[in-house]
Amino acid sequence: MEEKSEYKKGLWSAEEDGILMEYVRKHGKGKWNRIPKVTGLKRCGKSCRLRWINYLSPGVKRGRFSDQENDLIIRLHNLLGNRWSLIAGRVPGRTDNQVKNHWNTHLSKKLGIIKNPTAHSSQSQTPSKSRDDDNSHSQAQDQVMMTTTDALPSPRDYGNGSSSWFWQCHNNDHFNLHTPTPVNVLDLLDHDDHVSLDFVWHGFA
């Protein structure tokens, strides 16, 4: 019964990376759960997938975020909230994990956005409930209001394209935290399925 996990955890070794890369080279991406069976790698499929996507995939850009990337992320976060995969999709070479980490360690501090400490024990059921709704706004929040996502539909509701909503949180020239307006995200996409950068760069200026 208490079968201890057959899978290793923690940081990946170069050897493990090599095995995973060889598997993907031979079989392509997908069917991650087969990897431990096929290769003998002591990693679960989920871990393999994450390692590939966030680190080994040739499209992943390493190194510091440029000022331009930072600015883009800030604006996209402004637009999309904690929809890291969507944000990362608009930042070439960056993964959702990279963007999320970068936001949490750099940008949120830079903007003076403090996580609600009381949310620690209760946040799990309300993802992205990142905003206080009191009146203690920082200066940065005046500039970059984050979206409150309490009333948001699940990310997956728009992610599948059938119900593409998020909330436009501005009111006239300034964001309005308390009265978000629903906006169809597809309206902000051009024909190549990209967020209009003009909108991103200037829409909230």
Next chain:
DNA sequence: AACCATTACAACCGCACAACT
């Protein structure tokens, strides 16, 4: 040089959904 604190990033966990059987 050694220790401690902080930072930055990698990885894990739990949940949800879609596709498949």
Next chain:
DNA sequence: GAGTTGTGCGGTTGTAATGGT
């Protein structure tokens, strides 16, 4: 239609690297 499997997402935790005393 129900159950299973595979995948994706966001939040959180763990750890290596770095800085300060």
